[in-house]
Amino acid sequence: KNEVEQSPQNLTAQEGEFITINCSYSVGISALHWLQQHPGGGIVSLFMLSSGKKKHGRLIATINIQEKHSSLHITASHPRDSAVYICAVEGGSQGNLIFGKGTKLSVKP
Amino acid sequence: DTAVSQTPKYLVTQMGNDKSIKCEQNLGHDTMYWYKQDSKKFLKIMFSYNNKELIINETVPNRFSPKSPDKAHLNLHINSLELGDSAVYFCASSQVTRGQLFFGSGTQLSVL
Numbered sequence: 685k686n687e688v689e690q691s692p693q694n695l696t697a698q699e700g701e702f703i704t705i706n707c708s709y710s711v712g713i714s715a716l717h718w719l720q721q722h723p724g725g726g727i728v729s730l731f732m733l734s735s736g737k738k739k740h741g742r743l744i745a746t747i748n749i750q751e752k753h754s755s756l757h758i759t760a761s762h763p764r765d766s767a768v769y770i771c772a773v774e775g776g777s778q779g780n781l782i783f784g785k786g787t788k789l790s791v792k793p
Numbered sequence: 794d795t796a797v798s799q800t801p802k803y804l805v806t807q808m809g810n811d812k813s814i815k816c817e818q819n820l821g822h823d824t825m826y827w828y829k830q831d832s833k834k835f836l837k838i839m840f841s842y843n844n845k846e847l848i849i850n851e852t853v854p855n856r857f858s859p860k861s862p863d864k865a866h867l868n869l870h871i872n873s874l875e876l877g878d879s880a881v882y883f884c885a886s887s888q889v890t891r892g893q894l895f896f897g898s899g900t901q902l903s904v905l
Contacts, residue, residue, distance in 0.1 A: 714891060721834075727883060727896040768834065774891055780849055781894075783836040 687711050690771050690784035697791050703758040705787045707771030710752065717781065718745050718756050719770040727770075730756070761791045796820050799884045799897035806874055807905055814869045814900045816884030824848075824890050825867035827859060830881040830899070839882075842867050843890050874904045 688709045697703050707716070718730040731738050731745040733754075738745050742761075747754040758765055771784040799816040806812055818825060826849075827839040840859045841849035847859070856872045871878060884897040 717894065719894075725881065725899050725901075727885075727899075729894045729896070732893045770836065772836070780841075780851070781836075781838055785833075785835055 686785070687775075687782050688771055688773055688784040690769075690787050692787060693785065694788045695790070697761050697789070699762060699791055699793050701761050701791075703761050703765075703789065703791075705756045705769050705771075705789070707754045707756070707784055708752060709754075709771075709773045709782075711773065711775045711782070713749075713752075713773040713775050715774045716747055716754050717772040717774070718754075719772060721768040721770060721786070723767065730769075758789075763791045763793050766790050795898075797884060797886055797895050797897040799882075799900055801900060802898065803901050803903075805903045805905065808874055808876060810874050811870070811872045812874060812902070813871070814882055814884075814902075816867050816869070816897055818865055818884075818886040818895070820886060820888070820895060821865075822886040822888050822892075822895070823864060824887045824892065825861065825864070826885045826887075826894070827867065827869050828883040828885060830883060832880070836883070840867075840869075841890070848890065871902075874902075876904050878902060879904045 691706045715734045721727045742759045744757040768786040770786045772781045797818045824843045826841045842861045845861045858870045861867045881899045885894045
């Protein structure tokens with residue numbers, strides 16, 4: 685079993701839909717990252733959080749430390765949101781990042 | 794100005810060769826990283842440097858040697874390249890250890 689599990693692996697949505705991507709982890713962590721990898725390959729950090737909730741534009745990330753679970757929500761999805769979304773947790777004494785396998789999102793117009 | 798730049802973007806080479814990938818960040822960050830993304834798009838940390846000091850060295854073959862001449866640069870040297878080294882290599886930086894990450898655009902290495 686991977687230390688970081690994401691679901692779903694693939695997600696197809698219609699433009700305008702509300703999207704949720706889930707991340708569960710099995711290790712103690714100091715922080716959790718959500719990353720976005722565009723079809724061209726570039727990786728952008730969306731959020732880094734250790735508790736509660738963060739919002740940036742149409743993106744919202746939440747984390748529940750007790751349940752070892754985080755969600756990434758996208759409101760009013762748009763085709764430009766099509767990308768792979770990767771959850772990564774910081775664990776260990778050196779803060780090594782452990783990555784999930786990613787969720788491939790495709791938003792159709 | 795690109796915050797984290799790595800060169801080259803593409804690298805095609807023969808087995809057994811030695812190659813380097815360069816990374817520079819102009820963000821004034823203290824920590825830099827190398828990550829490997831395999832053919833299944835799975836990311837894994839290779840190395841982390843904080844102020845030119847190695848702080849993370851995952852189980853990477855010692856054919857891979859990072860070098861940090863100053864805290865703005867972290868280069869990756871690979872000796873005796875093997876087919877299995879083919880992957881995309883990402884450099885990244887953060888202001889402090891355990892900070893928000895800023896990634897370079899990646900170097901796609903193909904070993905023939």
